[in-house]
Amino acid sequence: MAAVLAMVARGCGGVWRRLRQRCAVRPGSGPFPRGERAVACNARGGMMSAGKSGLTPWIPVVGLEIHAQISSNSKLFSGSQVQFAAPPNSLVSFFDASLPGTLPVLNRRCVEAAVMTGLALNCHINKKSLFDRKHYFYADLPAGYQITQQRVPIAVNGSLSYSLCIDNKMSQMVTKTVRIKQIQLEQDSGKSLHDDARSQTLVDLNRAGVGLMELVMEPDMCCGEEAAAAVRELQLILQTLGSSQAVMAEGQLRVDANVSVHHPGEPYGVRTEVKNINSIRFLAKAVDYEIQRQIEELGNGGTISNETRAFDSKLGCTVPMRDKEGKQDYRFMPEPNLPPLILYDAKSLPANMNHQQVINIDWIRERLPDLPSVKREKLVEQYGILPEHSFTLLVWQQDQNCNSRHSNEDGLPEFFENVVKQTQMKPKKVIGWILNDLLSYLKQHSLTVKESPVSSFLLADLLNLLEKKEISSTAAKQVLAELWKGKGKTPLETVKEQKLELLQDQKELEQICQAVIDGQENEVMAIKAGNQKVLNKLIGLVQKKTQGRSNPVLVKQLLEKKLSE
Amino acid sequence: MRVLSLGRWLRAGRVPPREPASRPSGHRHSGHRPQGPPQELPQGPSQKVSVEVLEHLEHLALVDFRDSEGVERLQKAIQFADQLHEVNTDGVEPMDSVLEDRCLYLREDDVTEGNCTKELLENARETVEEYFVAPPGNIPLVKLEGQKTFLQGSK
Numbered sequence: 001m002a003a004v005l006a007m008v009a010r011g012c013g014g015v016w017r018r019l020r021q022r023c024a025v026r027p028g029s030g031p032f033p034r035g036e037r038a039v040a041c042n043a044r045g046g047m048m049s050a051g052k053s054g055l056t057p058w059i060p061v062v063g064l065e066i067h068a069q070i071s072s073n074s075k076l077f078s079g080s081q082v083q084f085a086a087p088p089n090s091l092v093s094f095f096d097a098s099l100p101g102t103l104p105v106l107n108r109r110c111v112e113a114a115v116m117t118g119l120a121l122n123c124h125i126n127k128k129s130l131f132d133r134k135h136y137f138y139a140d141l142p143a144g145y146q147i148t149q150q151r152v153p154i155a156v157n158g159s160l161s162y163s164l165c166i167d168n169k170m171s172q173m174v175t176k177t178v179r180i181k182q183i184q185l186e187q188d189s190g191k192s193l194h195d196d197a198r199s200q201t202l203v204d205l206n207r208a209g210v211g212l213m214e215l216v217m218e219p220d221m222c223c224g225e226e227a228a229a230a231v232r233e234l235q236l237i238l239q240t241l242g243s244s245q246a247v248m249a250e251g252q253l254r255v256d257a258n259v260s261v262h263h264p265g266e267p268y269g270v271r272t273e274v275k276n277i278n279s280i281r282f283l284a285k286a287v288d289y290e291i292q293r294q295i296e297e298l299g300n301g302g303t304i305s306n307e308t309r310a311f312d313s314k315l316g317c318t319v320p321m322r323d324k325e326g327k328q329d330y331r332f333m334p335e336p337n338l339p340p341l342i343l344y345d346a347k348s349l350p351a352n353m354n355h356q357q358v359i360n361i362d363w364i365r366e367r368l369p370d371l372p373s374v375k376r377e378k379l380v381e382q383y384g385i386l387p388e389h390s391f392t393l394l395v396w397q398q399d400q401n402c403n404s405r406h407s408n409e410d411g412l413p414e415f416f417e418n419v420v421k422q423t424q425m426k427p428k429k430v431i432g433w434i435l436n437d438l439l440s441y442l443k444q445h446s447l448t449v450k451e452s453p454v455s456s457f458l459l460a461d462l463l464n465l466l467e468k469k470e471i472s473s474t475a476a477k478q479v480l481a482e483l484w485k486g487k488g489k490t491p492l493e494t495v496k497e498q499k500l501e502l503l504q505d506q507k508e509l510e511q512i513c514q515a516v517i518d519g520q521e522n523e524v525m526a527i528k529a530g531n532q533k534v535l536n537k538l539i540g541l542v543q544k545k546t547q548g549r550s551n552p553v554l555v556k557q558l559l560e561k562k563l564s565e
Numbered sequence: 566m567r568v569l570s571l572g573r574w575l576r577a578g579r580v581p582p583r584e585p586a587s588r589p590s591g592h593r594h595s596g597h598r599p600q601g602p603p604q605e606l607p608q609g610p611s612q613k614v615s616v617e618v619l620e621h622l623e624h625l626a627l628v629d630f631r632d633s634e635g636v637e638r639l640q641k642a643i644q645f646a647d648q649l650h651e652v653n654t655d656g657v658e659p660m661d662s663v664l665e666d667r668c669l670y671l672r673e674d675d676v677t678e679g680n681c682t683k684e685l686l687e688n689a690r691e692t693v694e695e696y697f698v699a700p701p702g703n704i705p706l707v708k709l710e711g712q713k714t715f716l717q718g719s720k
Contacts, residue, residue, distance in 0.1 A: 088682075088694070097685050097688075110674075
């Protein structure tokens with residue numbers, strides 16, 4: 001199977017190479033030299049499957065449909081509250097329950113959220129957009145239709161740029177773009193709890209009527225990794241804007257993937273829709289599994305049917321969903337109770353209208369916060385850190401947001417900046433301590449930055465000691481481990497307690513060096529004969545004698561000086 | 566408008582065009598203009614509504630046409646609606662609704678409703694611990710063995 005995955009996809013070569021390498025570890029598939037190009041794999045594949053017809057590469061095509069729950073106090077068309085986890089049917093108004101005589105009233109905040117998102121994704125905002133009804137029967141849709149924007153959505157023709165690391169080390173990042181076809185406002189449905197044992201469905205309408213932004217992406221992606229990276233970046237953007245908290249685990253961000261494969265030069269293949277994807281990791285798995293499944297199926301002479309499949313996270317595969325009766329006919333019709341939604345900009349602002357009734361696109365655009373890509377660039381520019389480090393700083397903050405309901409305002413980037421302000425150490429060196437040491441502690445103990453027992457002040461204090469060469473870097477790590485216990489000691493106190501200060505007395509150091517030289521005749525001869533590496537052993541011995549309190553650079557200098565005498 | 570297009574398709578004895586399953590289509594429903602000069606009220610034998618179309622409608626709207634009278638009524642309703650073709654709408658933008666030149670009122674994002682669980686559940690015949698109870702999933706239309714629907718019987 002691995003051999004069949006010869007890829008000529010748009011810019012996807014790197015990822016598929018990696019997948020093949022992983023596959024190559026399995027017994028029976030033979031050795032794959034790393035970093036092979038697709039052409040070579042083709043040749044190899046040709047050798048392996050001698051019986052099959054000539055191997056033309058497959059191009060996978062992935063398009064995403066994303067539903068993001070709008071972060072607002074009340075619902076899209078009614079005044080009931082938006083809240084996760086509340087007693088069943090307690091956040092439901094008469095309109096949400098679709099009782100006769102109720103009418104939709106549009107929530108201003110939801111429109112603003114959609115406009116912000118559209119602007120952040122470089123969309124054209126439609127100054128006039130329309131609402132429609134999409135009809136289908138389901139227990140959690142009491143009205144029998146969903147109010148959406150099928151004909152003229154609020155935003156169209158945008159783009160989302162995201163970064164992808166080419167290899168596992170994150171040392172090489174590429175930027176890719178996926179086009180956004182449209183963004184539309186629509187209602188969420190209620191929640192159904194299927195009770196198969198008693199052959200019934202329990203319906204909770206708390207979620208019914210909550211505002212959603214549906215983002216339709218063009219099928220510009222070609223693998224699970226790209227899809228995952230795009231969704232991560234989108235999540236970050238939505239969280240930065242505040243238009244959605246985009247926590248997948250709480251259903252605030254739902255992703256459906258449309259997957260198909262075709263040969264280069266041929267028309268797109270039949271696509272399947274994959275649903276029930278509950279995390280970004282599963283998104284990548286589901287997409288990759290579906291691509292492989294389709295390739296295998298077609299390779300064996302089968303066909304792909306245009307069906308909906310569900311991702312089973314336990315088995316790591318997609319399965320056909322319960323058979324829906326043929327294709328749905330949604331009988332779209334204009335929503336008769338809602339006039340067109342008119343948005344304004346600075347030029348078209350009407351003179352005599354009530355402020356509260358007017359949404360000004362330019363006013364919103366001016367107040368957009370810095371998007372993640374801009375934040376990253378600023379960090380790189382201001383502090384001279386590497387782009388990948390900047391990426392990790394923000395991604396960690398995002399991971400935190402995903403795990404907790406409350407947006408983490410004092411995140412890692414802010415921590416980093418605070419440390420930089422309070423220390424003389426260069427930002428390029430500080431970032432190492434943040435990303436390697438602090439971050440690993442946080443991850444180990446599952447803590448947020450706010451919960452860190454080591455404050456930015458403490459860390460800056462410690463780094464200052466290091467910078468002033470009062471302690472060695474090994475000693476600094478030891479002190480950090482002690483500080484992490486949160487006993488309230490300062491770095492200086494810890495250093496004194498554990499006697500970690502670097503020996504400042506040059507004479508004492510010289511004496512120790514001399515003692516080591518005197519005691520290691522063989523090594524001294526080797527060094528004088530030209531073997532410089534043995535010097536490290538001597539340095540090590542000095543360190544031992546000083547119990548790690550000697551500055552290795554200084555020791556090296558002293559030893560070299562003595563040995564050349 | 567959708568009704569117009571339905572009428573024309575039905576007369577032609579074909580199934581009305583279906584919307585794509587999950588992707589919203591890009592085009593507007595504005596292209597259905599009558600061809601040629603205004604037609605007379607269609608008298609005389611109009612083509613019968615096809616069985617496939619009727620089954621499709623029964624399926625969608627969950628109605629049962631039950632007997633020939635029901636189908637006849639549908640036929641007459643379509644004929645009645647076809648009168649709209651008399652009007653020349655060349656170059657006229659379709660209307661969305663009678664409200665289309667009104668202002669869409671924007672509500673402030675305040676919580677003003679909800680917390681009426683008891684009242685809402687009073688409407689339900691059956692409830693379980695403050696949940697509404699519904700039959701499981703989407704049950705496909707049952708094709709009972711002995712009892713065919715009117716349409717199937719008339720095949």
